[in-house]
Amino acid sequence: MLDHLDLNPALLEAERPADDMPSEFAACLNALGSYCTERFVLRLSPRVHRLVDEAPKGIYSTDTLNAETIQAYSTYLHETVHWWQHIGSSAGLVLSLVHPAQAHQNSERLVEFIQRVGPKKSVKRWAELTALSGETISSNRGLAVANVSVNNAVDLESYKIVALNPNRGVLGSTMGSRYFESVGHCYWMAYAQVVGLPQATVDREEKHLPDARHWDQPFREVRAAGIEGWVHGEPVRMPPFGLYALFEGQARLIQLQYLTFGVARPPTCKELEKRGYFNGVYGEALKFFLETTGTPWPRTVDDPVVALFLLVVDLAINPTAGFPLDIKSYENLILDVDPGVRFLRLTQVVAKRPELRKLITRYSREEYFEVTGILIEGCGYEHPAIALQAVAAWPREMDGVAAILKEKETFRFEPANLVMRVLFSHYASFCTDKLARPEFFCWPGAWMAGERVGEASQRLFLKYLSLFTDRADSEEIVPRLIPGAQPADLTRTLSIFYGNIIVYDLTRQWILQDGPFCYRFNWLSKTHPEAKTAEWAGSMFESAYGVHPDRFDVASLPYAAS
Numbered sequence: 058m059l060d061h062l063d064l065n066p067a068l069l070e071a072e073r074p075a076d077d078m079p080s081e082f083a084a085c086l087n088a089l090g091s092y093c094t095e096r097f098v099l100r101l102s103p104r105v106h107r108l109v110d111e112a113p114k115g116i117y118s119t120d121t122l123n124a125e126t127i128q129a130y131s132t133y134l135h136e137t138v139h140w141w142q143h144i145g146s147s148a149g150l151v152l153s154l155v156h157p158a159q160a161h162q163n164s165e166r167l168v169e170f171i172q173r174v175g176p177k178k179s180v181k182r183w184a185e186l187t188a189l190s191g192e193t194i195s196s197n198r199g200l201a202v203a204n205v206s207v208n209n210a211v212d213l214e215s216y217k218i219v220a221l222n223p224n225r226g227v228l229g230s231t232m233g234s235r236y237f238e239s240v241g242h243c244y245w246m247a248y249a250q251v252v253g254l255p256q257a258t259v260d261r262e263e264k265h266l267p268d269a270r271h272w273d274q275p276f277r278e279v280r281a282a283g284i285e286g287w288v289h290g291e292p293v294r295m296p297p298f299g300l301y302a303l304f305e306g307q308a309r310l311i312q313l314q315y316l317t318f319g320v321a322r323p324p325t326c327k328e329l330e331k332r333g334y335f336n337g338v339y340g341e342a343l344k345f346f347l348e349t350t351g352t353p354w355p356r357t358v359d360d361p362v363v364a365l366f367l368l369v370v371d372l373a374i375n376p377t378a379g380f381p382l383d384i385k386s387y388e389n390l391i392l393d394v395d396p397g398v399r400f401l402r403l404t405q406v407v408a409k410r411p412e413l414r415k416l417i418t419r420y421s422r423e424e425y426f427e428v429t430g431i432l433i434e435g436c437g438y439e440h441p442a443i444a445l446q447a448v449a450a451w452p453r454e455m456d457g458v459a460a461i462l463k464e465k466e467t468f469r470f471e472p473a474n475l476v477m478r479v480l481f482s483h484y485a486s487f488c489t490d491k492l493a494r495p496e497f498f499c500w501p502g503a504w505m506a507g508e509r510v511g512e513a514s515q516r517l518f519l520k521y522l523s524l525f526t527d528r529a530d531s532e533e534i535v536p537r538l539i540p541g542a543q544p545a546d547l548t549r550t551l552s553i554f555y556g557n558i559i560v561y562d563l564t565r566q567w568i569l570q571d572g573p574f575c576y577r578f579n580w581l582s583k584t585h586p587e588a589k590t591a592e593w594a595g596s597m598f599e600s601a602y603g604v605h606p607d608r609f610d611v612a613s614l615p616y617a618a619s
Contacts, residue, residue, distance in 0.1 A: 068105065068128040094143060095156050096558065096580065097480075098534050099136045099523040105129045116505045116515050127316065127506075134502070135312040140523040142304050144480055145487040145498065146374040147381060147444070148396050151251050152220060152300065155213045157476050157557070158250040160564040160601075163209055166202040167564070168602060173199035176609040180568045181207045209250060210568045211236040216247035222299030222397055240295070241287040241391055245276050248379040248394070254477045259457025267383040275387040286391045296397035298341055300374065303396055306342035307370045309334065313358045314502025318509075326355050342370065342400065349401075350408045364417035364500060365407065368428055371499045373400035377444040381488075385439075393438065406435035420503040425495045445495075448488035458485055468542035468550050476557045479524070479550070490517060525551060533582040555581060559594045560601050567609070574606040 101109065108129035122130070143149040170180060177183045184203040194201040215237050237243070249269035260266045279287055286293040313334065317323030329335065335343065346366050347354065355362050376394040378384045384393075392398055407413050410431060417424045426442065433440055451458040458481075464470045465482040491498045497517055504514040525534050534555065536547035559578060566574055576591035599605040 068108075068125065068132065094152060095562075097140075097143070097153070097523075097554075098525045098527060099133075099140060100527045100532070101133060101136070105132050109133045116510050116518065127319070131312045131316045134315050134505070135308045137518075137521075137523060138308040138311050138501070139304060141487070141498070141521060142307070142374065144483040145491065145521070146371075147376055148220065148300060148374045148394070149304075150480065150484050151248065151380060152217065153480055154251045154254055154477065155217055155247065156561045156565070157474075158247075158254055159210050159213050159568070160561045161254060161474070161477075162250045163206040163564070163568065164601070166206045167567070169202050170199060170206065171602060171604055173202070176604045178567050178574070178609040178611050179571050181211075182571050206568055208236070209246070210565065212238075212243050212246035213250060214569070215243040219243055219295075220247075220299055220396065221301045222295065238289050239280070239287050239291075240293050240395075241276075241279065241284070244379075244390055244394060245272065252380050254474065255481050258474050258477055259451075259455055259461060259481065261457065265451065265455050266381075267379060272384060272387070275384075276390075279388045279390075282388070284388050293391075295395075296401045297345070298338075299395070299397035302338050302341040303370050303374055303400060305338045306340065307367060307374075309339040310343065310358065310363055310367055311500070311502040314363070314500065315506050316502075317358055317506075318503055319506035323357050323359070325357055326360075329358075330354070342366075346400075346404050346407075349404045350411070350414070352414060359503075361417045362414045364420060364503070365414055365428065368417065368425065368499055369400060369403045369407065369432065372403055372429065372432060372438070372441065373397075375441055375444070377439040377441065381444050381448050382439060399436075399438070402436045403432050406432050409435070420496055420500045420509065422494065422496045425499055441495075442492065445488050445492035448485055449492050451485055458482075462486060466541055468536075468539060468546045470550055470553075472553050475550070475553045476561075479554060483521075483524075487521060490520070525554075533584055534580075556593075556597045559597050563594065563598045563606060564601075567606075571611070573611055574609065 108126050111126060143153045180203050184200060184207055187200050192200050194204055219240055249272060252267055252269050256263060256266045313329065343366055352362055373396045376399060378390065378393040384390065386393065413428055413431060416428055429441065452462055461478045461482040462485060464478060465486065470478050494517060497504050497514055503509060505518060522537055524537055526537055527534055536551045539547065563574060576594050578590045578594055579587055581590060595606050
């Protein structure tokens with residue numbers, strides 16, 4: 058066992074700029090590692106790449122890894138946890154599918170928009186100006202399909218802001234928009250649109266996944282009743298942070314557990330705080346948790362209160378209502394699914410049950426379920442095991458899920474709706490393994506370093522490495538080598554996957570952003586000329602909608618429509 062670690066900021070993290078977009082989860086100032094929600098790629102600095110490549114397993118119990126490699130691998134683990142959050146938690150999967158939903162749920166309307174109106178951009182600006190000219194949706198079918206497309210897209214944009222909720226100022230500006238109906242409405246619309254993607258792909262008989270068509274009348278009644286969070290223009294009480302802080306707080310503590318659990322003399326939490334490892338978004342949720350529960354700072358990260366915090370975060374980011382289970386209480390949707398609200402309510406249970414702060418010492422499955430039972434009972438939430446059991450049963454109940462899991466084994470995914478197939482297959486697999494080993498996925502840092510290291514933990518970690526990463530020398534996105542998959546299948550899947558991501562980005566621009574299309578896709582590869590990448594992006598968009606982006610009219614005038 059290593060005696061101690063001299064923490065090196067060049068291998069770990071520093072505070073992110075306050076104005077960074079919360080869709081990118083970074084281990085530092087975008088220099089060491091990052092994971093972006095809408096790009097699904099894990100990036101590392103060349104130095105961290107080199108050190109990680111020298112220790113591909115990354116699990117240590119003695120002095121088999123040197124201090125420098127352990128610290129580099131902790132950055133890799135931090136970003137891998139972000140991948141898990143996006144494909145392994147229910148809130149994260151919904152967030153990951155927002156971008157695909159914006160395109161897929163509007164595709165038929167957008168094709169009709171071109172047929173009736175022509176290639177005009179943005180749809181939002183055209184609809185506003187056309188309405189100002191005196192046209193109505195009853196007399197102008199083009200305006201009708203435009204309005205639905207815009208409202209669907211804006212609802213999903215609003216959901217991202219409310220769910221991530223990086224700060225109250227951003228949420229306040231969103232609520233002031235005339236397009237923003239209410240917090241409850243954006244959750245309803247987001248879940249309805251996102252759940253429709255897997256339903257259309259793996260549950261076409263509509264027998265197993267939640268059916269959002271049945272939600273309309275109950276939610277309209279909730280809105281009519283004036284329930285808080287559902288009234289347009291009225292203030293709503295929301296927690297000070299959401300998924301962004303919870304994701305970063307979880308990844309940071311898991312990383313620090315990995316760093317210190319295999320060290321004889323680990324740094325104290327005060328030392329880590331002094332060095333800045335809990336600054337800003339990385340410590341926001343933990344500090345709130347400690348303050349709300351009246352808990353002093355733990356001495357080290359192996360304190361049971363840190364394990365409890367990680368369990369609370371795990372439960373907060375895994376709501377069950379709406380997905381993967383159906384909704385039982387429509388009036389309580391915000392309380393049930395908003396990650397920040399869930400975290401707040403679970404933290405309040407801990408404040409009332411201080412004995413919970415000492416219960417998790419072995420990081421075991423038994424402790425996970427024992428403490429979880431107490432926490433969810435105090436909030437009236439569905440037990441997570443019920444949702445995990447339901448997901449684990451999907452391959453037996455739905456041929457579509459069995460099919461995409463088979464595709465996952467070989468990486469020979471059917472091209473139709475490939476992004477959803479890739480993400481959803483990993484979610485189903487992840488939940489099945491989490492049902493058997495929830496303790497590993499809640500506290501992976503504790504199971505990848507020190508006395509708990511074992512072959513089972515190693516297999517699980519390697520099974521859920523990110524699918525796509527960047528090259529150390531060129532930043533080009535490449536598929537990770539996967540046992541049982543042929544390189545040609547990996548390359549084909551990556552090509553189709555990112556072709557779809559390009560179409561999603563351009564579709565969002567078409568609906569919501571004024572001016573010409575922006576081909577900002579140099580993040581795909583630094584080795585290909587920007588003009589070549591733009592040419593490829595335009596051809597992908599044209600294949601989807603029949604018109605090249607360069608042919609769009611971006612004039613700010615009302616247009617005639619049939």
